[in-house]
Amino acid sequence: MQLTVWNEYHQERSDPRIAAVYPDGIHASVAAGLAEYFGANAGIGTATLDQPEHGLTEEVLAGTDVLFWWAHLRHDRVADEVVERVRRHVLAGMGLVLLHSAINARIAEALLGTSCRMSCWRHGDRELIWTVEPGHEIADGLPNPIELPAGEMYGEPLDVPAPDELIFITGYSGGEVLRSGCGWRRGRGRVFFLAAGHEEYPIYDHPDIRRALGNIARWAAPATPHRVIEARVPNSPEGWWRDAPSVPEPVEGQAR
Numbered sequence: 001m002q003l004t005v006w007n008e009y010h011q012e013r014s015d016p017r018i019a020a021v022y023p024d025g026i027h028a029s030v031a032a033g034l035a036e037y038f039g040a041n042a043g044i045g046t047a048t049l050d051q052p053e054h055g056l057t058e059e060v061l062a063g064t065d066v067l068f069w070w071a072h073l074r075h076d077r078v079a080d081e082v083v084e085r086v087r088r089h090v091l092a093g094m095g096l097v098l099l100h101s102a103i104n105a106r107i108a109e110a111l112l113g114t115s116c117r118m119s120c121w122r123h124g125d126r127e128l129i130w131t132v133e134p135g136h137e138i139a140d141g142l143p144n145p146i147e148l149p150a151g152e153m154y155g156e157p158l159d160v161p162a163p164d165e166l167i168f169i170t171g172y173s174g175g176e177v178l179r180s181g182c183g184w185r186r187g188r189g190r191v192f193f194l195a196a197g198h199e200e201y202p203i204y205d206h207p208d209i210r211r212a213l214g215n216i217a218r219w220a221a222p223a224t225p226h227r228v229i230e231a232r233v234p235n236s237p238e239g240w241w242r243d244a245p246s247v248p249e250p251v252e253g254q255a256r
């Protein structure tokens with residue numbers, strides 16, 4: 001399995017408070033967690049916004065089974081053609097995992113078709129992540145609930161389409177709740193939103209969150225490598241079957 005972790009990688013370089021939490025960037029922590037989970041069974045690459053084509057060339061995406069996406073303040077800096085490229089690959093079967101504020105990324109809107117906005121938010125809130133689909137592969141090996149002493153509240157209604165699979169609901173200290181682990185099928189691909197992952201706290205270093213990320217990667221990966229089909233088959237002329245070779249007649253004496 002080949003995994004690519006994409007990160008905006010802006011606050012870790014511009015805000016010393018965030019740099020202290022993720023000195024090598026959020027993508028490095030997510031990639032380290034996935035490496036821990038998969039060992040030699042997965043190749044893991046990273047890509048960031050400032051790279052040419054944001055590090056998401058046709059070649060990188062063609063070789064990616066599951067793309068993780070973390071972003072917060074620079075959604076509008078992602079080039080239209082990269083959003084469209086990622087969308088094509090998801091429809092062809094590549095998995096996409098929207099991490100935390102990436103639910104507001106343009107790729108989320110492009111694939112889910114709604115604004116993807118939450119109704120409210122509050123930094124520093126305690127998160128209780130409840131599994132509502134016990135026995136689901138994404139919940140495998142996770143405590144119920146996962147308790148994060150500090151994260152960020154995102155409140156419902158969250159403007160997303162009803163998920164095809166709902167795995168987690170998070171409760172917050174103010175009584176708010178969120179569908180915080182949602183899966184959708186889009187074309188031949190799978191999309192998952194994991195709400196946990198606010199940048200002010202080392203949430204992607206947490207062992208339970210790392211396990212959830214690995215489980216999600218397994219769920220989101222296509223059974224066989226995905227392939228974007230670009231070529232269109234030309235229309236056949238009307239009556240094409242009249243000139244088509246007919247089914248051969250059975251040879252005399254041959255068993256029918």
Ligand code: ZN
Nearest residue numbers: 101152198199
């Ligand atoms: Zn946040």
